Amino acid sequence: MLTAQQALDHLLSNARPVGDSEMVAMQAALGRVLAENVNSLVDVPPLDNTSMDGYAVRTVDTQNPGSILTIAQRIPAGSIGTQLEPGTAARIFTGAPVPPGADAVVMQEDCTTPEGSTDQVQVNIAPAVGQWIRKRGEDLRTGKTALTAGTFLRPQELGVAASAGLTHLNVKRRVKVAAFFTGDELSLPGEPLKLGGIYNSNRDTLLACIKSLGCEATDLGIVPDNLNATREALRKASKDHDLIITSGGVSVGEEDHIKPAVTAEGRLDLWQIAIKPGKPLAFGAVRKSENVKDGEGGAQAEAWFIGLPGNPVSSFVTFLLFVRPFILKLQGRDEGHVQSYPMRADFDWLKADRRNEFLRVKINAQGGLDLFPNQSSGVLTSASWGDGLVDCPPGHTFKAGELVKYIPFNALLS
Ligand code: AMP
Ligand code: MG
Numbered sequence: 001m002l003t004a005q006q007a008l009d010h011l012l013s014n015a016r017p018v019g020d021s022e023m024v025a026m027q028a029a030l031g032r033v034l035a036e037n038v039n040s041l042v043d044v045p046p047l048d049n050t051s052m053d054g055y056a057v058r059t060v061d062t063q064n065p066g067s068i069l070t071i072a073q074r075i076p077a078g079s080i081g082t083q084l085e086p087g088t089a090a091r092i093f094t095g096a097p098v099p100p101g102a103d104a105v106v107m108q109e110d111c112t113t114p115e116g117s118t119d120q121v122q123v124n125i126a127p128a129v130g131q132w133i134r135k136r137g138e139d140l141r142t143g144k145t146a147l148t149a150g151t152f153l154r155p156q157e158l159g160v161a162a163s164a165g166l167t168h169l170n171v172k173r174r175v176k177v178a179a180f181f182t183g184d185e186l187s188l189p190g191e192p193l194k195l196g197g198i199y200n201s202n203r204d205t206l207l208a209c210i211k212s213l214g215c216e217a218t219d220l221g222i223v224p225d226n227l228n229a230t231r232e233a234l235r236k237a238s239k240d241h242d243l244i245i246t247s248g249g250v251s252v253g254e255e256d257h258i259k260p261a262v263t264a265e266g267r268l269d270l271w272q273i274a275i276k277p278g279k280p281l282a283f284g285a286v287r288k289s290e291n292v293k294d295g296e297g298g299a300q301a302e303a304w305f306i307g308l309p310g311n312p313v314s315s316f317v318t319f320l321l322f323v324r325p326f327i328l329k330l331q332g333r334d335e336g337h338v339q340s341y342p343m344r345a346d347f348d349w350l351k352a353d354r355r356n357e358f359l360r361v362k363i364n365a366q367g368g369l370d371l372f373p374n375q376s377s378g379v380l381t382s383a384s385w386g387d388g389l390v391d392c393p394p395g396h397t398f399k400a401g402e403l404v405k406y407i408p409f410n411a412l413l414s
Contacts, residue, residue, distance in 0.1 A: 001274040004356050017332035020173040029153050031214040032171035033331045038147040041165035043137035047097040052132040055089040055121050056102035062123045071119050089121050098133055105132035140164055150334030175330045177210045178237035180220035182249035202247040202315050209319050212413045213327050230261035238286040238303040248310030250280045258282055258307045276355040277314040277377035282307030311377040317358050320412040340391055340405035344368040352395045360386035
């Protein structure tokens with residue numbers, strides 16, 4: 001049996017980023033991967049400006065608390081002031097450029113109006129040089145890198161690119177993933193259940209996982225448990241796709257046709273990975289029926305193949321642990337290994353397993369982790385109840401109160 005790390009290393013050593021990229025308008029870039037560095041077209045902020053409503057002053061004029069200055073100008077956001085003369089202050093509003101000559105802003109709460117005056121301000125607390133001034137270029141500098149190639153674009157990255165003055169971004173083309181689901185027992189929701197049947201839940205879980213990573217997902221439906229149907233589905237899936245994902249049929253029973261089918265249409269390694277849930281995982285490649293030469297137009301002569309186990313929790317967890325990092329590499333994303341966080345377990349885990357277990361847990365109001373009582377690989381409500389996994393190494397046990405490795409689902413679904 002392979003360890004989870006060995007399996008992952010092997011997968012990642014095979015993956016190569018897709019070559020093509022395209023320019024898209026900013027809002028269409030959400031969830032895409034940046035293909036080249038973004039350099040700022042401007043300084044952000046473009047000028048020194050105030051972060052408070054108040055008065056721009058010269059600190060030499062306000063060293064004594066209670067200094068009185070003449071209000072000589074008014075600068076709302078969007079306008080420019082003039083040279084601040086000695087003994088004067090500028091009434092200024094958040095976001096307005098600090099006038100030349102001023103070296104601090106006093107917030108209006110620290111000022112009063114002297115009795116009987118309309119054009120003077122009394123500064124009650126002496127400001128330090130630079131107080132409440134946001135410096136030109138403190139966020140971004142013209143020509144400097146604002147975002148690096150390989151970044152997965154979230155709302156905040158779109159905002160950074162917009163603040164740098166860009167309207168469009170060069171993003172990697174979407175990775176194209178085809179999926180099918182093996183099993184004679186499967187019915188689609190909306191159809192009557194077969195006798196001895198079960199609804200196909202992996203379809204919705206896995207297609208949504210693929211889409212949540214920003215990939216194009218093609219649903220090739222349910223494939224019956226026979227060799228020819230499986231081979232035919234593989235040929236269809238290899239066309240126009242970078243990666244084929246399947247569920248079920250990866251054991252080595254008589255009704256498991258993934259291994260012979262992929263071997264006939266390409267090549268396959270079938271791995272027993274020492275994890276729970278999810279032991280069997282198939283990895284290989286399927287020849288493309290078109291005559292694609294490797295590297296031509298960024299194309300691959302083969303579509304990658306990853307066969308996941310059929311049990312709903314197993315396919316979900318193995319997708320997150322193995323398929324996701326593989327897809328990230330195809331996308332050219334520069335993120336490293338999945339991060340786990342030390343969290344306190346509020347339950348005992350006393351039976352050691354030879355395998356690396358991934359327990360469905362939820363953070364409780366006390367900041368610890370609760371365990372879903374049924375950890376069966378068929379009980380998908382455990383994953384829906386939970387907000388993450390505890391990564392429990394082989395042979396490991398723990399008691400309530402100990403720190404464990406927690407991986408939030410959120411971090412794995414984008
Ligand atoms: P398999 O890996 O094909 O041996 O399937 C293992 C278990 O997962 C069996 O109980 C299957 O009925 C179940 N299963 C397989 N595929 C699906 C699916 N797409 N949706 C729900 N359950 C499935
Ligand atoms: Mg099956």
